[in-house]
Every structure is written in structure tokens, then in C-alpha cells.
Amino acid sequence: MRLNLMQIMQKFKKNKLNFVLFFLVILIGLLSFVYFRNSASYISYEDYKRLLNLNAIEKAYIKNDKIYLTYNKKDYIVLKEAINLNELFKKVKISKVDENTFLIEFLLIFVLFVAFLSFLIFKRNGLKNSTTQIHKNLTKNTYTFTPAISDIKFSDVAGIDEVKSELCEIVDFLKNPKSYNKLGIKLPKGVIMVGPPGVGKTLIAKAVAGEAGVPFFYESGANFSEMFVGLGAKKVKELFANAASCAPSIIFIDEIDAVGKSRGNGRNDEREVTLNQLLTQMDGFEENSGVIVMAATNKIELLDDALLRPGRFDRRVYVSLPNYKDRIEILKIYLKNKKTNLNLSKLSRLTVGFSGAGLATFVNEAMMNVLKRGGDTLELSDFEIVKGKILNGKKKELVLSEEEKQIQALYQASKALSAYWFGLCFEKIHLLEEEFISDDREILSKSNLESKLKVYLSGFCALKIYKNDIFSNSKFDIQKAQNLAEKMVFEYAMNGKFMPNSNDILEILDKNYQEISDFLDTMEDVLFEISKVIFTFEIITYDEIRKIITKFYEKDEDAKD
Structure with a gap:
């Protein structure tokens, strides 16, 4: 009896999938009936x-x-x-439905579903053997990596003067390897470029290959990830073999963090085998073999320490976002052969925080705006129109009532007045614009950050003083003020304490809130004049604010006389 029971259980285990699929068919049938009823x-x-x-x-x-x-x-x-x-x-429109249509459709769906499940049942026994055979066939395959000859030069890549000086030695070695070999000079085996997305890391690697005139092997780190263990490692081995046969040459692995992540965290056998093969290959060829490995990543902190040790990626090149001068040089390239009426200095200041790829998109979107308005000359206004779309995506336009528009105009006027009074740089502010302060400085003082805090809090204060109420349009500025105060306390120690707490954040916010409240309470006439301009034209410039303030102060002086 016990033996029979064991045999039944073994048969159940073997046919467990069949039972599951059978009940699944019944369940789907019932659900389909309920759904289509x-x-x-x-x-x-x-x-x-x-x-x-x-x-x-x-x-x-x-x-x-x-x-x-x-x-x-x-x-x-x-x-x-x-x-x-x-x-x-x-x-x-009225149509006629046959009474048997529903039954036919239901039976057809049911038959197709049963046929599909039957196919799975009959094929599952051969799946394991098929998978093994596929693995054998794939491992027999030989991967061929075809090099490219890059026609890009350093002159085609703007805004990388510091990077060029770092990579000139690599270019010279690839051009004149005998001079270095004669003196016994060993160049780095690998160069890893680190920087945010869109700064041109791949373009720089192509420029190095183009300057040296050597074959360029491009491969993405994600291409080494395979289903079966060992295939990625085979790809790496054959890539290095192909590059060595074409030496001098450059191997460029883009997004190397896809294959070079630290081992041990979130185990992945295929990726670890591939990484081990990459480490072995970089150890295996001589320093002066003529093969230079270049890689790019924006997450160097995720890379395995063994990959970054001396003897593999010896040199690190940091590619940062372009600064003011770099952006001018990049814009010159993208605006070449285009009819423009632009001040590049102003345009560069308008694009703080843009990468090289971002600038390319910015110019293209601005040209599309020229086409939309039926013009033929690229103007600064075209860039101003599409800037918000590039940075944040196209937003749904707000439709405000007259009362809401008055509230928003007063809110924006208080921000504009505060920014002007406390010395923050901006060109203009729109009725519905959230970001308007342009600041390209790397090092910021406490007084400068407190001025920003006052601007963020000014709209909230003005509405509370002059409308005697609190409104929801201050939501994002309040969040910015809280985040900035937190940074000032915990990251910059601007409260004078190295061991701060949350009360210190509240102290900074309260202090600046009181100061901006006192300031706005004394500037009612100026504030409402600025608000009137924003309400009427939905925009006000820095110069217009200066004229309004000057006019009111001249009135006060005349009244005193």
C-alpha cells in the first residue's frame, strides 16, 4: 500500500505541470465566460x-x-x-450582430488557448535537451569584431582642452610607438573616462582614434551580458584577440559599469565570469603591445576595485559638464552654417548645466521653432521658448482666472523684487516661471545662499502679508527652501556647528522668513507696481525692476525736499 502511494506521488510530481495547466485552462475559461458575458x-x-x-x-x-x-x-x-x-x-450608426457571433468567438479563443497549452506540454520534455544543444552551438560560434577608422579629430570636439592634454600622450604613443619603446617608456594599459551622461566620452574616444589613425573597436558593456555562463567571457577574449591582430588599435568599452560592477553584491555568475575574463585579458597583454583599452562610465563608484588597480585602468580622466567658455565653443560648432542673430555670451549663460548632447538638442529644438514661426534666422528668443521643454519636458499650460492671475503676479513680483534687492543674477521672470535665477558659481557663500532662501520664501510671505491667506502656488518654492536649508546645515556647516540637528534647519528658515517679511512689509508700493507689470505683460525684466525702484526712490527724495 505504501509502495503504491509512493508511486502515485512520483507520478503526480512528474505530471504536476499537466495538472496545473489543466486547472489553468478551466480557470481562464471561467474568467473568459464572466468577462464576455x-x-x-x-x-x-x-x-x-x-x-x-x-x-x-x-x-x-x-x-x-x-x-x-x-x-x-x-x-x-x-x-x-x-x-x-x-x-x-x-x-x-446602427449595426446588426448575429446571435451566434459571441459563441463562435468564445469557442475560437478557447480552442486556440488549449492548442497553445498542449504545445507547451508536449515540448517541455525536450526543452532541457534543446537548451543544452543551443548552448553547445553558441559556444562553438566565433564572434567577429570589425574595427572602424574614425574620421573625428580633436578639433571636432569642443570644450575639452584639459582632457586633450591628458590624452595627447596616448595619441603620440599610438603614432610613434618605437620612440617610446626605445626609451623603455611604458604607457598605461587602460584609460577610463568618468563623467555625467552626454558630456562626449564616446566622442572623445573616437577623436583619440581619429588623431592617431588607428583601428577603433567599439563595444557596449551591455553587449557582454549573455543568457549562458561563459559566452560573455568568450566575447571578451575574442575582442582582445581581434584588437591585438590589428595593433596599434583602441578598444573602447562604453558603459563599462554594466559588466564591471563590484563582485559579491547581488551575485550574477555570468557577469562575474565575464569580468574575470576582462581582468585576465588586461593582465595578459604587454604594456607596449599597441592596444589601448579605453572605457567610459558615469558610475565609477560601482566598479570593481580590481578593475581600477594599477596595471589595468591606470589613468582616470574626468570629463565634467562644460563651463561658460566651453559652452561657447560647443555652440560655435553646432551653429556652424546656420543663419543666426545671436549673442553667444548670453546664450552660454542661458545654458548653465547643459551637457554637450544637451546643447545639440537645444540648438535643434530652437531651429524647429524657427521653422514653426516661418522665419529663417535663429534668434535668442527661439532658445528661450524651448528651454523649458528641453529641461523639464513640455508642461500642460495653466489657465488662470483673473483673481488667480493677480495672486500669481504678486507672488512672482515678490520673488523678482527680492532677487534684485539681494543681488542675485537674473534677466527676467515670467508669470508662470519657477526657475529664473542664473548662477554659474561653483563656490557659494552663506550670504548668497541666504539670499536664495529669502527669494524662495518671499512669495509665501507676500501673500500672507497682503492677501492675509496662504496659497498652494508656494509649494515648490517651500520645498526648495527646505532642501537648501538642510544642505546649509548638514553639508556646509553654515550654522557654525559640526554636529547639527533638525532644529538648526528650522532656525535658519525662521531667521530668513522674518527678515524677508520685514523687508516686504516696507516695500508695498514698489511690490504692487512690479506686480501690475507682471499681471499686464506676464513678464518683467531686471532693467524694468531697476527703473521702478529708481522712480519710487526719486519720488521719496522729492517729497523730502
């Missing part, structure tokens, strides 16, 4: 006439002696004899 409800003639007069009927079809009406994605039924079909047809 007609759940339409009857409505009265008065309800029908109401829907008809409101033009609310979306679809109508005849089935047997009933009319099915679709309204708000639900079906309703009226008897065919109870209504005027001509009257209904004037409002909506």
Missing part, C-alpha cells in the same frame, strides 16, 4: 429619449429583437418595437 441592463423609454436628445449614445446594434445602446462604456437594452429606428439612425 453580456451584462447589459434594461432602461425605460424616458431614459432612452433623454440619452437620444443629449446625443449621448455612442454606439447602437441590433441583436435578436433588442437594441443595445452604449453609453459611457456600458450597454443598455430597449425593445426594438418600442422605439423609432429612423429617429435613432439619425443620431448614431
Whole structure:
């Protein structure tokens, strides 16, 4: 008896998948029946006439002696004899459905589903053998890596003067390897470029290959990730073999963090085998073999320490976002052969924080705006129109009532006045603009950051003082103020303490809130004059604010005299 029970259990284990699939078919069948079942409800003639007069009927079809009406994605039924079909047809197209259509469709879906599951059941026994055979066939394959000859030069890549000086030695070695070998000079085996996305790391590697005139092997780190263990390692081995046969040459691995992450965290056998093969290959060729390995990443902290040790990637080159001068040089390249009426200095200041790729997109979007407005010359206004779209994506336009517009104008006026008074740089501020302060400085003082805090808090204060209420449009500025105060306390120790707490954040916020409240309380006339301009024209410039303040101060001086 016990033996029979064991045999039954073994058979159950072998056929467990069949049982599961069988019950799954029944379950899907029941669910399909419930889903497709007609759940339409009857409505009265008065309800029908109401829907008809409101033009609310979306679809109508005849089935047997009933009319099915679709309204708000639900079906309703009226008897065919109870209504005027001509009257209904004037409002909506009427179709006729065969009563057997539903049954045929359901049976067809069911048969196809059962056939598919049957196919899976019959094939599952051979899946393991098939997988093994696929693995054997793949491991027999030989990967061929075709090098490219780059035509890009350093002159084609702007804003990388510091990087060029770092890489000139590599270029010279690839051009004149004998001079270095004669003196016994060993160049680094690998160069890893680190920087944010879009700064041109791949373009720089192509420029190195183009300057040296050597074959360039490009491969993405993600291409080494395979389903079967060992295939990625085979790819790495054959890539290095191909490069060595074409020496002098450059291997460039983009996004190397996809294959070079630290081992041990989140175990992945295939990736670890591939990484071990990469480490072995970089150890295996001589320093002066003529093969230089270049790589790029924006997450160097994720890379395995063994990959970064001396003898592998010996040299690190940091590629940062372009600064003011770099952006001018990059823009010159992208604006070449285009008809423009631009001040590049102003345009560069408008693009603080843009990468090289971001600038390329910026110029292209601005040119599209030229086409939309029917012009032929690229203006600064074209860039101003598309800037928000490039940085944040296209936003839904707000529709404000007159009262809401007055509130928003006063809110923006307080920010503009505060920014001007406390010496923050900006060109203009729009009615619905969140970011308007342009600051390209790397080192910021406490007084400068407190000025920013006051600007963030100014709209909230002004509405509380002059409208005696609190409004939701201050949400994002309050968040910015909180984040900035937290940085000042915990990252910059600007509260004078090395062991701060949350009370220190509140102290800085309260102090600046009180100061900006006192300031705005004394500037009512100026504030409302600026608000009037923003309400009328939906924009005000820095110079217009200066003129308004000057005018009011001249009035005060005349009144005193």
C-alpha cells in the first residue's frame, strides 16, 4: 500500500505541470465566460429619449429583437418595437450582430488557448535537451569584431582642452610607438573616462582614434551580458584577440559599469565570469603591445576595485559638464552654417548645466521653432521658448482666472523684487516661471545662499502679508527652501556647528522668513507696481525692476525736499 502511494506521488510530481495547466485552462475559461458575458441592463423609454436628445449614445446594434445602446462604456437594452429606428439612425450608426457571433468567438479563443497549452506540454520534455544543444552551438560560434577608422579629430570636439592634454600622450604613443619603446617608456594599459551622461566620452574616444589613425573597436558593456555562463567571457577574449591582430588599435568599452560592477553584491555568475575574463585579458597583454583599452562610465563608484588597480585602468580622466567658455565653443560648432542673430555670451549663460548632447538638442529644438514661426534666422528668443521643454519636458499650460492671475503676479513680483534687492543674477521672470535665477558659481557663500532662501520664501510671505491667506502656488518654492536649508546645515556647516540637528534647519528658515517679511512689509508700493507689470505683460525684466525702484526712490527724495 505504501509502495503504491509512493508511486502515485512520483507520478503526480512528474505530471504536476499537466495538472496545473489543466486547472489553468478551466480557470481562464471561467474568467473568459464572466468577462464576455453580456451584462447589459434594461432602461425605460424616458431614459432612452433623454440619452437620444443629449446625443449621448455612442454606439447602437441590433441583436435578436433588442437594441443595445452604449453609453459611457456600458450597454443598455430597449425593445426594438418600442422605439423609432429612423429617429435613432439619425443620431448614431446602427449595426446588426448575429446571435451566434459571441459563441463562435468564445469557442475560437478557447480552442486556440488549449492548442497553445498542449504545445507547451508536449515540448517541455525536450526543452532541457534543446537548451543544452543551443548552448553547445553558441559556444562553438566565433564572434567577429570589425574595427572602424574614425574620421573625428580633436578639433571636432569642443570644450575639452584639459582632457586633450591628458590624452595627447596616448595619441603620440599610438603614432610613434618605437620612440617610446626605445626609451623603455611604458604607457598605461587602460584609460577610463568618468563623467555625467552626454558630456562626449564616446566622442572623445573616437577623436583619440581619429588623431592617431588607428583601428577603433567599439563595444557596449551591455553587449557582454549573455543568457549562458561563459559566452560573455568568450566575447571578451575574442575582442582582445581581434584588437591585438590589428595593433596599434583602441578598444573602447562604453558603459563599462554594466559588466564591471563590484563582485559579491547581488551575485550574477555570468557577469562575474565575464569580468574575470576582462581582468585576465588586461593582465595578459604587454604594456607596449599597441592596444589601448579605453572605457567610459558615469558610475565609477560601482566598479570593481580590481578593475581600477594599477596595471589595468591606470589613468582616470574626468570629463565634467562644460563651463561658460566651453559652452561657447560647443555652440560655435553646432551653429556652424546656420543663419543666426545671436549673442553667444548670453546664450552660454542661458545654458548653465547643459551637457554637450544637451546643447545639440537645444540648438535643434530652437531651429524647429524657427521653422514653426516661418522665419529663417535663429534668434535668442527661439532658445528661450524651448528651454523649458528641453529641461523639464513640455508642461500642460495653466489657465488662470483673473483673481488667480493677480495672486500669481504678486507672488512672482515678490520673488523678482527680492532677487534684485539681494543681488542675485537674473534677466527676467515670467508669470508662470519657477526657475529664473542664473548662477554659474561653483563656490557659494552663506550670504548668497541666504539670499536664495529669502527669494524662495518671499512669495509665501507676500501673500500672507497682503492677501492675509496662504496659497498652494508656494509649494515648490517651500520645498526648495527646505532642501537648501538642510544642505546649509548638514553639508556646509553654515550654522557654525559640526554636529547639527533638525532644529538648526528650522532656525535658519525662521531667521530668513522674518527678515524677508520685514523687508516686504516696507516695500508695498514698489511690490504692487512690479506686480501690475507682471499681471499686464506676464513678464518683467531686471532693467524694468531697476527703473521702478529708481522712480519710487526719486519720488521719496522729492517729497523730502
